[in-house]
Amino acid sequence: MASYNTSEFRKGLKVQLDGDPYLMIECNFVKPGKGQALYKCKLRNLLRGTVIDRTYKSGDSIEAADVEEIEAQFLYRQQDQFVFMDNKTYEQYELSKELVDEAWKYLKEGMVCSMTLFNGNPISVSPPNHVVLKIEYCEPGARGNTATNVTKPCRMETGAEILCPSFVEMGEFVKVDTRTGEYIERVKA
Amino acid sequence: MAVFSADFLPTASWDNLRLRARLLGKVRQFFEARGFLEVETPILSADTVVDRHLEPFAVPMAGRALTGGPAETMWLQTSPELGMKRLLAAGATAIYQVTRAFRQGEQGPLHNPEFTIVEWYRVGDDMRAGMQLASDVCECLLERGPAERISYAEVFAAQTGLDPHAATAAELASRARALGVEIPASLAADDRDGWLDLLVAERVQPALGLRRPVIVYDYPASQAALARVRPGPPPVAERFELYASGIELANGYHELTDPAELRQRNRANNAWRRKEQKLDLPENSRLLAAMEAGLPPATGVAMGFDRVAMLAAGAKDLREVMAFPIDRA
Numbered sequence: 001m002a003s004y005n006t007s008e009f010r011k012g013l014k015v016q017l018d019g020d021p022y023l024m025i026e027c028n029f030v031k032p033g034k035g036q037a038l039y040k041c042k043l044r045n046l047l048r049g050t051v052i053d054r055t056y057k058s059g060d061s062i063e064a065a066d067v068e069e070i071e072a073q074f075l076y077r078q079q080d081q082f083v084f085m086d087n088k089t090y091e092q093y094e095l096s097k098e099l100v101d102e103a104w105k106y107l108k109e110g111m112v113c114s115m116t117l118f119n120g121n122p123i124s125v126s127p128p129n130h131v132v133l134k135i136e137y138c139e140p141g142a143r144g145n146t147a148t149n150v151t152k153p154c155r156m157e158t159g160a161e162i163l164c165p166s167f168v169e170m171g172e173f174v175k176v177d178t179r180t181g182e183y184i185e186r187v188k189a
Numbered sequence: 190m191a192v193f194s195a196d197f198l199p200t201a202s203w204d205n206l207r208l209r210a211r212l213l214g215k216v217r218q219f220f221e222a223r224g225f226l227e228v229e230t231p232i233l234s235a236d237t238v239v240d241r242h243l244e245p246f247a248v249p250m251a252g253r254a255l256t257g258g259p260a261e262t263m264w265l266q267t268s269p270e271l272g273m274k275r276l277l278a279a280g281a282t283a284i285y286q287v288t289r290a291f292r293q294g295e296q297g298p299l300h301n302p303e304f305t306i307v308e309w310y311r312v313g314d315d316m317r318a319g320m321q322l323a324s325d326v327c328e329c330l331l332e333r334g335p336a337e338r339i340s341y342a343e344v345f346a347a348q349t350g351l352d353p354h355a356a357t358a359a360e361l362a363s364r365a366r367a368l369g370v371e372i373p374a375s376l377a378a379d380d381r382d383g384w385l386d387l388l389v390a391e392r393v394q395p396a397l398g399l400r401r402p403v404i405v406y407d408y409p410a411s412q413a414a415l416a417r418v419r420p421g422p423p424p425v426a427e428r429f430e431l432y433a434s435g436i437e438l439a440n441g442y443h444e445l446t447d448p449a450e451l452r453q454r455n456r457a458n459n460a461w462r463r464k465e466q467k468l469d470l471p472e473n474s475r476l477l478a479a480m481e482a483g484l485p486p487a488t489g490v491a492m493g494f495d496r497v498a499m500l501a502a503g504a505k506d507l508r509e510v511m512a513f514p515i516d517r518a
Binding site for chain 2 (some may be wrong): 006007028029030031032033034035036037038040053054055056057058059060
């Protein structure tokens with residue numbers, strides 16, 4: 001297994017500790033006068049999202065994590081299983097609802113997502129930053145009210161509920177920011 | 190449309206580059222006024238300092254004839270101390286130099302692998318006189334008043350409650366744990382200096398020189414580097430470091446002049462380096478020859494000029510005062 005020496009430490013490195021994949025989100029070089037150099041790192045667990053502090057002496061090394069980002073197309077949902085396909089290898093992956101997490105709200109058939117694999121297994125999936133969804137159901141719009149600060153819950157074609165301005169109507173398409181879950185604008189079909 | 194990458198630009202502002210130039214001028218005025226001679230010694234040398242924690246850049250030489258000797262590898266200096274001490278042995282009495290030094294692997298907000306050192310020596314100075322001169326240089330450049338002085342033992346005890354000259358590795362380790370210090374897994378239980386360094390880095394250094402600059406002196410004898418050791422009890426290294434705002438700015442030695450002692454330290458350092466799987470460094474040097482011929486008693490100090498400029502500019506990162514740090518070099 002490949003490993004990284006302290007001289008290769010930098011932000012963005014993907015490493016493995018106690019079997020879990022971590023992302024190095026900070027690495028500070030400190031050296032007391034004539035003494036031993038230390039690397040003070042912050043690492044984010046890619047499975048749990050927790051952040052830990054670790055200090056390394058110069059010359060130490062950490063095992064590299066076999067972490068890969070791929071483009072995967074969402075094929076279909078079968079109850080709580082979400083099926084994706086690697087766009088290059090055509091290999092299919094079944095992800096549980098827990099793994100898919102918030103992304104389920106935005107998944108439409110054929111959508112190309114970015115998927116993270118650890119040792120060949122999916123550990124997370126993220127949809128594009130902006131997606132266009134059809135409003136499947138909402139209360140009728142208040143006529144003449146175009147103020148965007150008055151909102152109402154709208155059920156999207158994916159089943160997700162998104163707060164939209166009160167002027168949108170059933171059957172219309174809206175653009176949503178998947179990172180915040182917020183409505184951006186109405187789009188013409 | 191013309192496409193170019195903006196990384197040809199300096200990372201420092203013109204205001205800070207002008208400040209750097211002014212500070213360099215002040216350095217020269219300061220030493221000129223005190224009768225110091227400005228010297229230049231080779232940056233590329235057949236000799237290098239044998240230190241446990243300094244990694245020099247090795248430079249392969251194209252032909253032996255070029256080096257005038259057997260050296261196939263030469264070294265970019267980690268500091269100009271070897272050359273400057275040879276000048277002392279050759280008769281210099283008060284010398285200073287502004288030069289570049291190179292240290293492999295040192296990179297961060299307070300480190301750049303290539304940096305500017307101001308280094309000076311004065312024959313006849315004991316450690317006390319050396320500390321006074323360092324304080325004067327600092328006062329001239331930083332304008333934060335003279336430096337306070339505190340011994341390593343006092344400042345270590347104040348922050349950790351332990352006597353750094355007497356505490357065992359096990360005592361240092363258990364105190365580090367009690368203080369909540371994040372401990373490198375590879376730090377050996379019996380690596381006493383390693384535990385001292387860890388506690389200094391994590392708990393002592395950040396508190397140094399916050400109100401005004403401070404000089405820490407009388408280091409553990411095991412961390413003498415090229416300073417002489419004053420017999421105890423406890424024996425201490427006549428070494429000092431100058432700090433401001435929790436940042437080390439300078440390191441000084443009441444210089445070791447005994448060649449037998451230097452040989453012994455070089456051997457011990459290389460043995461340690463081998464154990465840590467680091468490169469063996471040449472133990473013989475022209476400094477040894479200079480010491481055999483007779484190095485006069487002197488105190489010398491190396492100051493990190495970029496860090497001084499950084500503090501003078503009120504900056505937090507060396508990038509703010511260097512035109513082109515390593516990633517743009």
